[in-house]
Amino acid sequence: MEPVVVVGAGLAGVACARELAAAGLPVxxxxxxxRPGGRMASRTLDGRPVDLGASYFTVGDDxxxxxxxxDWRSAALAREWTDTFTVLEAGSAPEAKTGPTRWGTPHGxxxxxxxxxxxxxxxxxxxxRVTLEGGRPTVxxxxxxxxxxxxxxxxxxxxxEPGPVADRLDRTYEPVLALAARFARRTWDDGSPDxxxxxxxxxxxxxxxWVADDGRRRGDDAPVLVAHSTAALAxxxxxxxxxxxxxxxxxxxxxxxxxxxxSTYVHRWTxxxxxxxxxxxxxxxxxxGVCGDGWGPSPKVExxxxxxxxxGRALAERLA
Numbered sequence: 001m002e003p004v005v006v007v008g009a010g011l012a013g014v015a016c017a018r019e020l021a022a023a024g025l026p027v028x029x030x031x032x033x034x035r036p037g038g039r040m041a042s043r044t045l046d047g048r049p050v051d052l053g054a055s056y057f058t059v060g061d062d063x064x065x066x067x068x069x070x071d072w073r074s075a076a077l078a079r080e081w082t083d084t085f086t087v088l089e090a091g092s093a094p095e096a097k098t099g100p101t102r103w104g105t106p107h108g109x110x111x112x113x114x115x116x117x118x119x120x121x122x123x124x125x126x127x128x129r130v131t132l133e134g135g136r137p138t139v140x141x142x143x144x145x146x147x148x149x150x151x152x153x154x155x156x157x158x159x160x161e162p163g164p165v166a167d168r169l170d171r172t173y174e175p176v177l178a179l180a181a182r183f184a185r186r187t188w189d190d191g192s193p194d195x196x197x198x199x200x201x202x203x204x205x206x207x208x209x210w211v212a213d214d215g216r217r218r219g220d221d222a223p224v225l226v227a228h229s230t231a232a233l234a235x236x237x238x239x240x241x242x243x244x245x246x247x248x249x250x251x252x253x254x255x256x257x258x259x260x261x262x263s264t265y266v267h268r269w270t271x272x273x274x275x276x277x278x279x280x281x282x283x284x285x286x287x288x289g290v291c292g293d294g295w296g297p298s299p300k301v302e303x304x305x306x307x308x309x310x311x312g313r314a315l316a317e318r319l320a
Contacts, residue, residue, distance in 0.1 A: 010038020013150030019312025042108030104217035
């Protein structure tokens with residue numbers, strides 16, 4: 001039997017591959033990145049991992065996902081972070097906003113995906129095309145028993161020939177720029193009502209949408225902030241993300257007491273956040289499937305994991 005080929009080694013792809021492997025099916029994961037992770041990506045800056053993609057995750061009512069999180073906790077890869085963030089808006093005092101418990105990652109969100117990927121056949125390669133010939137899929141002209149595209153709709157659509165599956169991949173995505181800034185010392189705690197800054201939603205700001213305290217979520221209190229841009233700013237700087245840095249830093253200074261950073265890095269996420277809504281948790285058409293955080297009621301880490309798991313189970317049942 002040819003292997004099931006999963007294209008994309010983010011959380012959804014790895015969760016799907018694990019289900020297929022657990023069902024006894026041969027499975028191979030292809031990804032162009034050096035390491036698994038996808039948008040749960042970390043980058044080492046000044047010798048320390050910094051989360052540039054997903055800022056945190058929450059645990060809903062899925063007992064299977066709760067068990068996965070407990071496994072991450074037991075492996076010292078995940079920790080409960082906070083249930084309270086700040087709301088920042090020019091001309092208004094900072095406000096506290098309480099919600100579900102957010103989880104952070106001492107070693108970066110990528111470590112969670114790598115932990116789940118242990119034992120899987122993950123191959124680094126650039127996938128150029130996926131075709132269906134007589135109902136049998138190929139990946140870069142190599143045959144596969146089935147193919148899973150674990151990625152945003154626009155990326156999956158580019159790999160496919162025009163047809164009914166590609167036509168269903170119509171969800172748009174908003175871009176985001178992530179600015180990581182390291183400082184000589186912590187100076188911004190007064191930006192929170194309780195004088196302990198964890199993170200903040202930024203309202204009515206042209207450049208910033210969200211700011212995370214990477215030291216607090218990591219648990220080492222390093223003086224590092226990660227700011228996410230608005231989609232509008234990202235659209236204007238997709239070709240040169242670093243050019244957005246001055247505007248993002250100016251906005252950060254308007255809302256928080258920060259010094260000049262000692263080092264910075266700007267990362268572009270062309271397909272960061274799915275827009276609109278979609279109730280279906282995955283797509284499965286014959287021997288071709290699609291999954292990711294764009295499948296489900298809200299684009300969360302748990303949504304991506306559930307999408308991959310559910311598609312893996314459905315495909316395993318079909319192949320059996």
